[in-house]
Amino acid sequence: xxxxxxxxxxxxxxxxxxxxxxxxxxxxxxxxxxxxxxxxxxxxxxxxxxxxxxxxxxxxxxxxxxxxxxxxxxxxxxxxxxxxxxxxxxxxxxxxxxxxxxxxxxxxxxxxxxxxxxxxxxxxxxxxxxxxxxxxxxxxxxxxxxxxxxxxxxxxxxxxxxxxxxxxxxxxxxxxxxxxxxxxxxxxxxxxxxxxxxxxxxxxxxxxxxxxxxxxxxxxxxxxxxxxxxxxxxxxxxxxxxxxxxxxxxxxxxxxxxxxxxxxxxxxxxxxxxxxxxxxxxxxxxxxxxxxxxxxxxxxxxxxxxxxxxxxxxxx
Amino acid sequence: xxxxxxxxxxxxxxxxxxxxxxxxxxxxxxxxxxxxxxxxxxxxxxxxxxxxxxxxxxxxxxxxxxxxxxxxxxxxxxxxxxxxxxxxxxxxxxxxxxxxxxxxxxxxxxxxxxxxxxxxxxxxxxxxxxxxxxxxxxxxxxxxxxxxxxxxxxxxxxxxxxxxxxxxxxxxxxxxxxxxxxxxxxxxxxxxxxxxxxxxxxxxxxxxxxxxxxxxxxxxxxxxxxxxxxxxxxxxxxxxxxxxxxxxxxxxxxxxxxxxxxxxxxxxxxxxxxxxxxxxxxxxxxxxxxxxxxxxxxxxxxxxxxxxxxxxxxxx
DNA sequence: GCATTTACCTGACTAAAGTCAGGAAATGGA
DNA sequence: TCCATTTCCTGACTTTAGTCAGGTAAATGC
Numbered sequence: 001x002x003x004x005x006x007x008x009x010x011x012x013x014x015x016x017x018x019x020x021x022x023x024x025x026x027x028x029x030x031x032x033x034x035x036x037x038x039x040x041x042x043x044x045x046x047x048x049x050x051x052x053x054x055x056x057x058x059x060x061x062x063x064x065x066x067x068x069x070x071x072x073x074x075x076x077x078x079x080x081x082x083x084x085x086x087x088x089x090x091x092x093x094x095x096x097x098x099x100x101x102x103x104x105x106x107x108x109x110x111x112x113x114x115x116x117x118x119x120x121x122x123x124x125x126x127x128x129x130x131x132x133x134x135x136x137x138x139x140x141x142x143x144x145x146x147x148x149x150x151x152x153x154x155x156x157x158x159x160x161x162x163x164x165x166x167x168x169x170x171x172x173x174x175x176x177x178x179x180x181x182x183x184x185x186x187x188x189x190x191x192x193x194x195x196x197x198x199x200x201x202x203x204x205x206x207x208x209x210x211x212x213x214x215x216x217x218x219x220x221x222x223x224x225x226x227x228x229x230x231x232x233x234x235x236x237x238x239x240x241x242x243x244x245x246x247x248x249x250x251x252x253x254x255x256x257x258x259x260x261x262x263x264x265x266x267x268x269x270x271x272x273x274x275x276x277x278x279x280x281x282x283x284x285x286x287x288x289x290x291x292x293x294x295x296x297x298x299x300x301x302x303x304x305x306x307x308x309x310x311x312x313x314x315x316x
Numbered sequence: 317x318x319x320x321x322x323x324x325x326x327x328x329x330x331x332x333x334x335x336x337x338x339x340x341x342x343x344x345x346x347x348x349x350x351x352x353x354x355x356x357x358x359x360x361x362x363x364x365x366x367x368x369x370x371x372x373x374x375x376x377x378x379x380x381x382x383x384x385x386x387x388x389x390x391x392x393x394x395x396x397x398x399x400x401x402x403x404x405x406x407x408x409x410x411x412x413x414x415x416x417x418x419x420x421x422x423x424x425x426x427x428x429x430x431x432x433x434x435x436x437x438x439x440x441x442x443x444x445x446x447x448x449x450x451x452x453x454x455x456x457x458x459x460x461x462x463x464x465x466x467x468x469x470x471x472x473x474x475x476x477x478x479x480x481x482x483x484x485x486x487x488x489x490x491x492x493x494x495x496x497x498x499x500x501x502x503x504x505x506x507x508x509x510x511x512x513x514x515x516x517x518x519x520x521x522x523x524x525x526x527x528x529x530x531x532x533x534x535x536x537x538x539x540x541x542x543x544x545x546x547x548x549x550x551x552x553x554x555x556x557x558x559x560x561x562x563x564x565x566x567x568x569x570x571x572x573x574x575x576x577x578x579x580x581x582x583x584x585x586x587x588x589x590x591x592x593x594x595x596x597x598x599x600x601x602x603x604x605x606x607x608x609x610x611x612x613x614x615x616x617x618x619x620x621x622x623x624x625x626x627x628x629x630x631x632x
Numbered sequence: 633g634c635a636t637t638t639a640c641c642t643g644a645c646t647a648a649a650g651t652c653a654g655g656a657a658a659t660g661g662a
Numbered sequence: 663t664c665c666a667t668t669t670c671c672t673g674a675c676t677t678t679a680g681t682c683a684g685g686t687a688a689a690t691g692c
Contacts, residue, residue, distance in 0.1 A: 001429050001432060009447060013424075017337055024329060111329070112321075113317050115325055123456065127457075133442060133446040138332055138336075141433075143434070
């Protein structure tokens, strides 16, 4: 990896994290322990479930409980049962709590303003657009791709959303029943693989690899959630699937696509897929692609030999 | 201030600071309390004085002392007297400590690499250049301009560096004795003002305002340290001096400059100074400029009505 | 209807972080 | 020489953050 790039990232971490982090601490406690402040902030105007707070803040269940009792004692929030499931509890800010929340909002604004204030108009514009870029790319880097059972809740959710989008975008509409099927067992290892991309635990895309012959596989179900487009999610999924394919001895990958999906075609071409003659009878397809896999390509940083599972799970 | 810009800065703070901050904590502990880790890191290979550590880390004197004892106990560093002043103490890493330091360096690299790793080459380039931009601008925003006595240590340091630079850049060399003088009392309020720009406590530029007539003043001693060029320091100083001038009832500002200082001329022209006929006999000058001040100009964010002193001082 | 599981709470801890008052040694100015 | 100041250290705290092992009530599966 390029050492100069690494140095730049380190300098950035140092300057930005120290400076903004320090400001954030001094601004955002308001005389209150940081944990409590974060909890108020995270609860927000619409309230939240205890579980959501726990996972979003990454805190121990007992600890959150204690923070909640303390804030309840200060009259800032109330905890009640969730409708539907009496085990879960719903946290809501009282009116005092709302006022505190508003104060934190104001401080956040002031903090942001204090960063912009010393700069001239042109410098501000540049700062803001560089920030937007970094935010986008850091989010992109936080996307996590994992193999998953094709009948898991998130996998189903992705596929449903995918089919709904196809129905909307294809000139002819889309009926899954009329399309070439890919059954769950064809997408379950070792016959095939279904992968889900996640951003902060929420699914934002999927893709699948189906083994069709000894040395040939097909890419299916490539989809990115609208909220996550422009982050390179599809490319990450594709690289991940290719790495799996390579690992399991495939030499050739194929896929078909509809002419309405122009951005998909652009991706495939960029990634080295060549258009070939129709190789199946998929009724919704207009274009057929193929790529010969090479072993261990030296492109740095792409998802080579991905771990099949990683990442920490919620709290207890 | 533009609300969209504020929102973008807030999003950035949230996403980037949380993410990188969290990574940094998880990476940089190495099983050791964060305070100790930071101290090792901050001491570095060349060592540091206790005072420097205290101010750089912003910690209580007693606390630092305790951390030092603990690390000394672990054989990671040794604390000895500073040559010159026997009260001050100098912290140096032992060879074990150096090894720890190297390990932290390596982890910092790895952290940076982990941020770059999931991205493709093009995305990396964009991330890195956006980071460079932000680092630059955040540093620029952290520059702090203050009125100061012209005989203070930092003021002297700046003026010396300024004269040395003039001697190097003027075709004819530069001898302060031959130039029109500006005595300390002429640059001390209310006769005049000397301002020093600082970045993280280190002086990085200066400038002065000298009242010459009831309604007319002169800008002198405008200088930016080479290490801080491109951050808009000179512009900040100029705005600051103009605001003071306006506050003290001046209507006209004048200044002269040498033809070798092209970037200074560009700044003055940009800031609304018009070239005028020679108004004094300064032997080193080739260009004379003048600007009519308006009251309370609406340019947002420039240093209008600056506080004469601010910013927190060290710890105890 | 009963065993499990889930979601949250409580009590009893520990470690880390930070604060404060006072005290000793070195220095510098009167 | 003496006194005020600076620099650092020590001891005695408090607060915050976080962990862990149970425990209870609601929901779920069989």
